[in-house]
Amino acid sequence: MSKQPKFGKPATRQDLATWSTMSRNSIEGCLARFGVLPLRGRFPWPRVYASLLGIAPETTDEAAVLDAGLVRLGTVADRLCIGAETLLADVRAGKGGFPPLYVFGPRQHLFLKGQIDEMLGSPRNAYPDLSPVDGHVFSRSQLPAALDAEKTAVAEVFEDKRSLPAHVITAGVRRFIVADVAHRLRARQASNPDVEEADDPVPTAGSSVLARALAAGRQAPGDALSDRTRSRVRAPEGDVSHGKPSEAKRSGT
Known part of the structure; x- marks a missing residue:
């Protein structure tokens, strides 16, 4: 055990x-x-x-x-002897069996280093698959209902395509980190008090699984349990990044 x-x-x-x-x-x-x-x-x-x-x-x-920490997409591209834009295109399309790519900002495209190291050392591109905590990420279409917020309010969070909310790309699918979307909704409300929201963008305990995850903005998080780790041979991921990341610029792509 x-x-x-x-x-x-x-x-x-x-x-x-x-x-x-x-x-x-x-x-x-x-x-x-x-x-x-x-x-x-x-x-x-x-x-x-x-x-x-x-x-x-x-x-x-x-x-x-x-x-083991995080590693930048550009560093992984260098290890593969390819351009960062080439790797980014593969990851976006879910090609190559890469582990999840975490996007925390326009120039912050990160993998888990432990997963990358295992993948590069495996004849079958296998890596430890760490299952996410329930309610941590959701698709964009699910966010209004999960946050109990107006669709228009959530849509405004996505207006700046160069600075989208933080997200995780799994199997070519982009899902947004709920806490960051809720943070942006609160910031928007604070900067424009005349804008009314349908309900509190950070619901209280007792509502949906996602709503409970949003409480991370008000209390110390980290108590939720994930599913146990699995090992899998191929787990394609993808990313839709914002503009040309610094890693790509360094690689000349």
Whole structure:
């Protein structure tokens, strides 16, 4: 039987910057979009995994995949000796059997490094498949009902195609991280108090599974459990990114 994961000391900003490939100045603000706040100046790892990635590891093996951190799409392209735009096109189309691509912003296209390492070392492109926490991501069409918000209000969040809400691409399908959409709805309401919303964009406990996930913006997340890790041979993913990422520019594509 696999041992239950034991998480080390809560992360500092520098720990998170190294783990995420983001800067120390940006990582805390990024996490705040997903409802992850520090506890006495540090960030418990289960909160980060569950709220940012939508994964709650149940075994030491699963935790090890997450502990390895994130890796940028451009770095993976370099390891494959292809251009970043070529890799991005494959990922968008769900080709090549790549693991999920996490898109946190126009220049933040990230894989889990542990999954990429396993895939590149496997004769059959296999990698550990970490099942997401229920209610972490939903398709765009599901968001209004899940958030109990007007369709027009949600649509306005998507108006800037260069800065879409954070999303995860699985099997060529893009699904949006609910906490980030809710964060943007709250910011919009705060900047324009005359705009009325159908209901609170962060529903309370007792509503839908997705609504409970949205409570991450108001409380410490990370308690939800995911399905157990599976290993699979081929799991195509895809991404629709915003503009030309810096990785692509460095690769000359």
